[in-house]
Amino acid sequence: MSNKILLSLPHMSGKEQEFIADAFKSNWIVPLGPCVDAFEKALKEYLGDGKEVVALSAGTAAIHLGLIQLGVGPGDEVICQDFTFSASANPVVYQGATPVFVDSEKDTWNMSPELLEEAIKDRIRVTGKKPKAIIPVDLYGMPAKMNEIVEIARRYDIPVLEDSAEALGSEINGKKCGTFGDFGVFSFNGNKMITTSGGGALVCNSPEVAQRVKYYATQAREAVVYYLHKNVGYNYRLSNICAAIGCGQMTVLEQRLARRREIHAIYADRLNKIPGISVADNPSKEYNSNFWLTCILIDKHITGYSWEDVYEILKTNDIETRPLWKPMHQQPVFANNPFYGNGFSDYLFESGLCLPSGSSMSDDDVNRVIDIIENLNKK
Numbered sequence: 272m273s274n275k276i277l278l279s280l281p282h283m284s285g286k287e288q289e290f291i292a293d294a295f296k297s298n299w300i301v302p303l304g305p306c307v308d309a310f311e312k313a314l315k316e317y318l319g320d321g322k323e324v325v326a327l328s329a330g331t332a333a334i335h336l337g338l339i340q341l342g343v344g345p346g347d348e349v350i351c352q353d354f355t356f357s358a359s360a361n362p363v364v365y366q367g368a369t370p371v372f373v374d375s376e377k378d379t380w381n382m383s384p385e386l387l388e389e390a391i392k393d394r395i396r397v398t399g400k401k402p403k404a405i406i407p408v409d410l411y412g413m414p415a416k417m418n419e420i421v422e423i424a425r426r427y428d429i430p431v432l433e434d435s436a437e438a439l440g441s442e443i444n445g446k447k448c449g450t451f452g453d454f455g456v457f458s459f460n461g462n463k464m465i466t467t468s469g470g471g472a473l474v475c476n477s478p479e480v481a482q483r484v485k486y487y488a489t490q491a492r493e494a495v496v497y498y499l500h501k502n503v504g505y506n507y508r509l510s511n512i513c514a515a516i517g518c519g520q521m522t523v524l525e526q527r528l529a530r531r532r533e534i535h536a537i538y539a540d541r542l543n544k545i546p547g548i549s550v551a552d553n554p555s556k557e558y559n560s561n562f563w564l565t566c567i568l569i570d571k572h573i574t575g576y577s578w579e580d581v582y583e584i585l586k587t588n589d590i591e592t593r594p595l596w597k598p599m600h601q602q603p604v605f606a607n608n609p610f611y612g613n614g615f616s617d618y619l620f621e622s623g624l625c626l627p628s629g630s631s632m633s634d635d636d637v638n639r640v641i642d643i644i645e646n647l648n649k650k
């Protein structure tokens with residue numbers, strides 16, 4: 272009986288337990304504490320570019336606090352990527368604002384800069400005011416065309432919040448994802464690039480902004496001895512124990528990145544040889560995806576089978592795969608939101624599949640997945 276292969280499992284280094292033991296010894300079993308500071312420092316040093324990092328309870332909380340800092344509120348519109356996980360857009364609704372969805376382009380599968388500009392112009396025409404923010408996503412770890420998107424955003428003077436929840440370690444020309452916009456977001460949920468069991472971070476442009484984010488993340492308590500509140504706050508800080516796991520994970524980030532990229536290379540090398548299957552890849556040398564998940568597109572007119580067939584056959588072999596994200600404009604909850612489409616996210620959802628990509632997979636595991644797909648063609 273061969274082992275179960277799952278999509279993307281937590282992959283501990285062994286050092287996490289030492290960091291947690293230290294936290295227990297000092298009795299810092301609370302949100303805040305030395306591990307939170309150390310985890311933020313490790314992330315800040317890793318990202319460079321003079322950024323500040325605030326560790327939070329989730330990536331979703333990071334997006335929410337970023338939008339609050341950008342002043343997003345009732346009556347505002349925020350441009351969101353259509354092809355993404357709903358957590359990219361939900362915080363817009365928490366703020367009483369309306370997500371406006373923009374479709375993807377084919378190089379990165381992320382927000383199309385052309386459609387973005389079209390959407391900005393059209394929203395100004397229709398509503399008489401500019402969208403309040405733009406949320407591009409580095410989906411599956413592939414950097415969005417951030418330079419082009421930021422250039423357009425600057426021209427219209429609209430802030431950018433980069434959802435890099437899946438893209439820790441990804442780069443364009445050596446510049447790290449999460450550092451392109453006014454804010455950047457990471458997730459440390461169990462299946463992401465690294466994990467704190469659950470957690471996230473908001474990347475900020477200055478110590479002042481980071482300080483303000485920390486204030487909102489800890490119930491907006493004023494700096495006096497009694498409990499004084501001038502704003503509505505949130506309980507969004509990362510716990511010291513979760514941050515201890517994060518400190519352990521940061522010690523092996525480079526190894527984890529290297530392994531995900533190796534796994535992608537094995538898939539690409541073999542699967543691209545199958546007519547009708549293509550493995551998503553960096554569109555040029557400037558792009559360096561972390562390949563959080565390796566994704567394939569299946570042209571069923573050539574292969575004779577669809578992603579559903581691959582999903583089913585792998586499932587019966589104890590291998591977990593996942594359809595690509597169902598676009599936001601197809602979600603009942605966002606059915607009435609404005610959408611600027613070109614058909615590409617619909618095509619992706621109909622044609623693609625995410626393959627198991629966790630850094631703990633062995634070469635044999637990866638080859639077992641590929642063997643089964645190859646055998647489909649021999650039928």
Ligand SMILES: *Cc1c(COP(=O)(O)O)cnc(C)c1O
Pocket residue numbers: 328329330331332355356358359408410434436437457458459460470471
């Ligand atoms: C995981 C994820 C989030 C949310 O992060 P959580 O830590 O799970 O709250 C947001 N956006 C994208 C694209 C994600 O994949």
